[in-house]
Amino acid sequence: MTEPAPVLAALPTWWALVLPVLLLGAVWLVLVFDLVVGARAGGRPVGVGAALVAPLRESARLLVGQRRRTLAADALLWRAGGATLPVAAIGAAAVLPLGMRPLADLSVGVVWFNAMEVFAWAAVWLVGWGANSALSLVGGYRFVAQGLAYELPHMFAIITAALGAQSLRMTDIVDAQQDLWFVAIMPVAFVAYLLSTAAMAFWGPFDAPVARDVAGGAAAELSGVDRLVFAGGRWLLFVVAAAMAVPLFLGGGHGPWLPGWLWVVVKTAVVLAALVWLRHRIPTIRMDRWTEISWIVLMPLTIAQALVVALVVLGQGGI
Amino acid sequence: MLSAILFWVLAVAAVVFGGLVFRVDSMARATFCLLISFLAVVGLVLLVGLGYLGVVIALMMVIEMVIMAVFMVMFMMNPAGLMPMSMFHNTRGSAVIAGGTFAVLAAGILLVDWPARGGAAAPDLTFALGEALMGGQMLTMMTLGITLFATIVATVVLATDRGRYDRLGDDLDASTADDPAGGGVGR
Numbered sequence: 001m002t003e004p005a006p007v008l009a010a011l012p013t014w015w016a017l018v019l020p021v022l023l024l025g026a027v028w029l030v031l032v033f034d035l036v037v038g039a040r041a042g043g044r045p046v047g048v049g050a051a052l053v054a055p056l057r058e059s060a061r062l063l064v065g066q067r068r069r070t071l072a073a074d075a076l077l078w079r080a081g082g083a084t085l086p087v088a089a090i091g092a093a094a095v096l097p098l099g100m101r102p103l104a105d106l107s108v109g110v111v112w113f114n115a116m117e118v119f120a121w122a123a124v125w126l127v128g129w130g131a132n133s134a135l136s137l138v139g140g141y142r143f144v145a146q147g148l149a150y151e152l153p154h155m156f157a158i159i160t161a162a163l164g165a166q167s168l169r170m171t172d173i174v175d176a177q178q179d180l181w182f183v184a185i186m187p188v189a190f191v192a193y194l195l196s197t198a199a200m201a202f203w204g205p206f207d208a209p210v211a212r213d214v215a216g217g218a219a220a221e222l223s224g225v226d227r228l229v230f231a232g233g234r235w236l237l238f239v240v241a242a243a244m245a246v247p248l249f250l251g252g253g254h255g256p257w258l259p260g261w262l263w264v265v266v267k268t269a270v271v272l273a274a275l276v277w278l279r280h281r282i283p284t285i286r287m288d289r290w291t292e293i294s295w296i297v298l299m300p301l302t303i304a305q306a307l308v309v310a311l312v313v314l315g316q317g318g319i
Numbered sequence: 320m321l322s323a324i325l326f327w328v329l330a331v332a333a334v335v336f337g338g339l340v341f342r343v344d345s346m347a348r349a350t351f352c353l354l355i356s357f358l359a360v361v362g363l364v365l366l367v368g369l370g371y372l373g374v375v376i377a378l379m380m381v382i383e384m385v386i387m388a389v390f391m392v393m394f395m396m397n398p399a400g401l402m403p404m405s406m407f408h409n410t411r412g413s414a415v416i417a418g419g420t421f422a423v424l425a426a427g428i429l430l431v432d433w434p435a436r437g438g439a440a441a442p443d444l445t446f447a448l449g450e451a452l453m454g455g456q457m458l459t460m461m462t463l464g465i466t467l468f469a470t471i472v473a474t475v476v477l478a479t480d481r482g483r484y485d486r487l488g489d490d491l492d493a494s495t496a497d498d499p500a501g502g503g504v505g506r
Contacts, residue, residue, distance in 0.1 A: 074345065076348075107443075107445065108374050115374050115375075119381055121385045122351070122354070144385055144389060148382075288501065293504060
């Protein structure tokens, strides 16, 4: 007599090997899109074929490139910082539902996701510090200030989604959006999430930590495989954090006609496209401006949003 | 078996990296040794089955250690480890306190007649924790919160050299604040 196979909330373990490959594939496609959009904005359009090859060629170039050494660098902290970035991004992706099920369906999934994200702070500061170079140190410190300012709105936005579902588990949050996506009842949290995601992945208008005015900031002294790991880790973090907007606010795999995984792909592509567009539309804005906007504008807005959602949940007879 | 191995690896890592904080002579390395020590403790908390507490400790410790690195580098006399420096002060007193605490705790562990477990764990530990914090322990948490908040405000007031009179004039009637760096919302 055979028992019926239980409906597992998590993907089989072998997905642990597929997940990084999937993420790298997604990063590759986003890079190609970013390149095409950037080249068009710059007035020198490139063909899709050339754009498809460009990330691979650049990766190969970095792989064989020489690693830069600086005088009296703290090599241990420097390399550890670079390596932390991709590891944290893939760790965060472990709770990302691909379709309906994540690789690890933790009961505290959203907290785990946020904990993995903040490892990026330590990583970027270490990369900035380790090189023993003034400009890269400036970049590292910039990211600490930016992370500090944007972590709190980010956290409130994530917690608002968890509050709406009354669970910290990613699959519960997706299930709670079967009828109504959370973006409809918590639009402020959604916008704050997208903005703070860009800030946490030092992306788009928030890329002051690696900006040109400080010669590449935290990444100034990176070359060869170190730059590949750092840049790859940053892209991974960006893609994972942007993809997390889908289960948190856009209903995850829920939608008509298409299967769940395809909806996730479509929605994630839309979010990523919006953030790539944002990066090419808005120039890098000074740290002090963004930081104050976060503390003075985003923080009260996200707290008010959480309060409204809490009242709605209570009104519907929640916990 | 696996959890026993994990326990010992994490316990040793927590102690070793905690000790390394005092051996390395770079503030950055000391801070991140402390972070690794905390993360080993996180592993121990997770091993006990307290998922929420473990992950939240990891989240908070990473943030705190990065901020602490900034302050350590800012205030300690030898931030970069260019000259050897000692992290020790009051060596004898702290050795006596640490040794005494360890002896008392270890004696307690060995001498107490541990009772058998009476109740069962709550089905959802995170929920039980939330209920305790927002119910029975509400007064404790509120007192703690207000104390921490008062400490933060007092520290900022003591540390800052610019108050509202510097920003907005003696009568607080300046139309725009006189700030060294402009913010993003145009106050």
